[in-house]
Amino acid sequence: MRNNHNKKECGPKGKRLITFTAAINEALIECMEKDPGVFVMGLGAPDPKGVFGTTLGLQKRFGTGRVFDMPISENAMTGVAIGAAISGMRPVMAHQRADFVLMAMDQIVNSAAKWHYMYGGQASVPLTIRTVVGRGWGQGPQHSQNFQALFAQVPGLKVVAPTTPCEAKGLLTASIEENNPVIFVEHRWLSNQMGDVPEGYYSMPLGKANVMRKGSDITVVASMDMALEAMVVADGLLSSGISVEVVNLRTVKPLDAETILGSVAKTGRLVVMDSSWYEFGVSAEIAAVVAEKGFDSLKAKVRRLGLPSVPTPTSPALAGHYYPSEADICLAIGDVLGVRLNPRKLGFKDVVGDVPDEYFKGPF
Amino acid sequence: MTASFEVKSLSILNEKGEADETLMPSLPDDDIKRIFELMVLSRTFDEAALSLQREGRIGTYASMLGQEASQIGSALAFEKSDWIFPSFREMAVYITMGYPMYMLLQYWSGDERGARAPAGLNIFPVCVPVGTQIPHAVGASMAAKYKGDKAVACCYFGDGGTSKGDFHEGLNMAGVFKLPVVFICQNNQWAISVPRRRQSASKTLSQKAYSYGFEGIQVDGNDVFAVYKATSEAVRKARGGGGPTLIECFTYRMSDHTTADDSSKYRSNEEVESWKPKDPLLRLKLFMEKKGLWNEQYQKGVEEKSKTAVEQAIRKAESLSPPEPADMFRYALKSPTPRQAKEMEDF
Ligand SMILES: Cc1ncc(C[n+]2csc(CCOP(=O)(O)OP(=O)(O)O)c2C)c(N)n1
Ligand SMILES: [Mg+2]
Numbered sequence: 001m002r003n004n005h006n007k008k009e010c011g012p013k014g015k016r017l018i019t020f021t022a023a024i025n026e027a028l029i030e031c032m033e034k035d036p037g038v039f040v041m042g043l044g045a046p047d048p049k050g051v052f053g054t055t056l057g058l059q060k061r062f063g064t065g066r067v068f069d070m071p072i073s074e075n076a077m078t079g080v081a082i083g084a085a086i087s088g089m090r091p092v093m094a095h096q097r098a099d100f101v102l103m104a105m106d107q108i109v110n111s112a113a114k115w116h117y118m119y120g121g122q123a124s125v126p127l128t129i130r131t132v133v134g135r136g137w138g139q140g141p142q143h144s145q146n147f148q149a150l151f152a153q154v155p156g157l158k159v160v161a162p163t164t165p166c167e168a169k170g171l172l173t174a175s176i177e178e179n180n181p182v183i184f185v186e187h188r189w190l191s192n193q194m195g196d197v198p199e200g201y202y203s204m205p206l207g208k209a210n211v212m213r214k215g216s217d218i219t220v221v222a223s224m225d226m227a228l229e230a231m232v233v234a235d236g237l238l239s240s241g242i243s244v245e246v247v248n249l250r251t252v253k254p255l256d257a258e259t260i261l262g263s264v265a266k267t268g269r270l271v272v273m274d275s276s277w278y279e280f281g282v283s284a285e286i287a288a289v290v291a292e293k294g295f296d297s298l299k300a301k302v303r304r305l306g307l308p309s310v311p312t313p314t315s316p317a318l319a320g321h322y323y324p325s326e327a328d329i330c331l332a333i334g335d336v337l338g339v340r341l342n343p344r345k346l347g348f349k350d351v352v353g354d355v356p357d358e359y360f361k362g363p364f
Numbered sequence: 365m366t367a368s369f370e371v372k373s374l375s376i377l378n379e380k381g382e383a384d385e386t387l388m389p390s391l392p393d394d395d396i397k398r399i400f401e402l403m404v405l406s407r408t409f410d411e412a413a414l415s416l417q418r419e420g421r422i423g424t425y426a427s428m429l430g431q432e433a434s435q436i437g438s439a440l441a442f443e444k445s446d447w448i449f450p451s452f453r454e455m456a457v458y459i460t461m462g463y464p465m466y467m468l469l470q471y472w473s474g475d476e477r478g479a480r481a482p483a484g485l486n487i488f489p490v491c492v493p494v495g496t497q498i499p500h501a502v503g504a505s506m507a508a509k510y511k512g513d514k515a516v517a518c519c520y521f522g523d524g525g526t527s528k529g530d531f532h533e534g535l536n537m538a539g540v541f542k543l544p545v546v547f548i549c550q551n552n553q554w555a556i557s558v559p560r561r562r563q564s565a566s567k568t569l570s571q572k573a574y575s576y577g578f579e580g581i582q583v584d585g586n587d588v589f590a591v592y593k594a595t596s597e598a599v600r601k602a603r604g605g606g607g608p609t610l611i612e613c614f615t616y617r618m619s620d621h622t623t624a625d626d627s628s629k630y631r632s633n634e635e636v637e638s639w640k641p642k643d644p645l646l647r648l649k650l651f652m653e654k655k656g657l658w659n660e661q662y663q664k665g666v667e668e669k670s671k672t673a674v675e676q677a678i679r680k681a682e683s684l685s686p687p688e689p690a691d692m693f694r695y696a697l698k699s700p701t702p703r704q705a706k707e708m709e710d711f
Contacts, residue, residue, distance in 0.1 A: 047557035048629035071527035071563050072494050072555060100493060138423035138474045142492045279703065308707045310696035314474040317686035321711075362624055363424070
């Protein structure tokens with residue numbers, strides 16, 4: 001990520017700059033201190049790397065009864081978490097790779113998401129499933145997938161996708177407080193991003209998007225890594241007299257249609273960016289909502305940007321062309337605005353790097 | 365009804381290089397030398413891969429150091445036409461089966477073209493999601509049985525892999541259908557930072573086979589003769605219609621989990637040191653020396669030959685041009701959807 005916009009952009013005003021990773025860690029600590037029913041489990045949860053640093057120190061602080069590793073049994077582990085959740089606990093499960101959550105799809109979709117409904121509201125499943133999405137660094141087809149749309153399609157699940165450290169803390173707290181199962185998506189490229197994070201326990205509402213940057217000519221809706229990319233391009237387009245409004249989703253589901261429609265009502269133009277495959281993706285849902293409910297404000301076609309419908313390549317030679325680049329975003333904006341923009345002249349990169357920043361030390 | 369079983373174990377070659385002649389498989393001297401040479405070659409490859417990773421010339425790599433006997437001893441028991449399903453640490457299995465080393469390096473550098481097995485070799489690519497290859501091997505053995513050919517299937521996985529539902533469900537089906545498949549569990553005592561005892565409360569992993577109705581055996585995984593003998597017998601049984609076998613190779617992961625791991629943070633140096641005298645190469649060398657099959661000059665020659673072969677593989681791997689960006693569209697589907705075809709065209 002080129003610039004660090006988080007300083008300017010955060011919910012409640014704080015005065016501390018900490019990383020996204022540290023913010024997650026803080027949320028876990030504060031939730032565990034507040035509620036003895038919260039416990040943390042998952043492959044690698046107490047190990048020296050601590051799920052990319054997010055669970056470091058937890059076992060020492062809360063003991064092996066509340067922070068523990070698991071045999072390699074993702075599916076059973078999820079069932080176990082559901083069993084604990086319906087008997088009054090608030091489990092937080094950590095997955096170092098979103099890809100391996102697929103092993104637990106039946107438990108998530110057929111049990112966790114259905115419990116409250118099928119038992120007539122008698123019991124709900126207050127379970128938080130943290131899923132880390134990788135990108136670049138040779139992660140390849142099975143270490144990089146973002147299944148936000150897959151989960152968002154299932155009734156009974158909520159899907160949260162923070163961008164800034166402040167959101168990471170506030171939204172994770174809200175997810176743990178939530179009485180329904182939540183899929184909490186953490187993008188690996190945000191780990192080292194610094195941002196202003198208030199001290200102490202707080203939560204941010206699920207289902208509320210955030211206008212990350214005000215603008216008047218065009219709306220870009222994005223989340224996570226793509227929200228930060230959108231900010232870079234929005235900055236770079238100022239010199240061309242183009243004012244971009246960036247809406248950061250924060251939660252995929254419930255989707256904050258109101259904020260999106262409000263922005264489009266103002267700008268009349270929309271580009272939707274997807275941190276996953278665009279085909280049948282979250283961006284498709286957003287474009288559909290705007291077409292249905294905001295059609296009258298649209299002055300031009302809607303554009304989507306996301307990953308092409310192919311598995312993630314491992315080779316950097318291919319991965320550099322797989323993720324939308326700054327130049328792609330610039331061109332899409334130009335296309336919707338009906339102006340010819342020259343991304344290269346504007347200083348936008350047309351190949352995506354393989355690591356987010358120089359601090360990135362890779363996966364496990 | 366009562367059921368009883370005995371947990372079988374096998375070890376032939378001890379740390380001092382002494383073999384139990386009553387158990388020794390019949391191996392001509394040339395075969396013993398070939399085993400030794402494969403072990404040196406694999407270790408040379410492994411060391412080279414680790415240094416290539418440090419130099420940023422390949423990506424994350426999972427070393428097989430210490431597991432050479434488990435991998436080579438077992439792989440030698442299979443034919444090229446058998447179906448081999450490795451996990452991700454089995455580079456010595458690939459090398460033993462005759463997979464070109466330059467392609468292994470190509471794969472680890474992130475170029476998926478390195479995962480295309482050469483014609484005539486039924487070995488599958490590295491499997492990343494732990495244990496998911498187990499049902500695949502069961503399926504291949506089911507197909508072999510159905511087609512009536514004499515191929516058997518073989519599946520490699522770790523101690524960690526035995527915790528997966530895939531393990532239980534796969535082995536259960538193999539037992540029910542009495543399929544020609546050999547399961548090889550390399551129990552290297554660790555699954556990243558999780559020790560073996562936190563993976564399963566079972567005393568041995570091999571005993572799990574009995575709950576699926578077939579035999580299991582725990583072998584000294586650093587004893588290449590024991591691994592070879594147990595696997596050969598399992599293969600013979602499978603080919604003859606006798607059904608599956610689970611072989612637990614009791615060994616040790618001498619290296620970090622991968623190049624992105626630091627095992628000194630979670631296991632003691634004493635533990636690692638205690639496994640050094642058990643080294644599979646060392647004991648084979650001592651055995652061969654006693655038999656007059658090994659001397660310093662032979663060692664030098666084998667090392668030279670291995671070094672040259674690995675250097676050649678590196679040169680070849682690095683001389684390949686990177687894949688074309690449009691390649692990523694090429695293999696997503698056997699026949700692309702119209703939208704994909706358009707994406708590829710627009711690219
Ligand atoms: C389903 C799944 N869960 C988690 C992981 C992450 N992971 C990669 S290797 C590994 C440990 C595997 O241990 P083991 O089966 O003993 O094999 P070894 O690494 O020791 O060869 C884990 C947990 C994965 N690849 N797949
Ligand atoms: Mg292991």
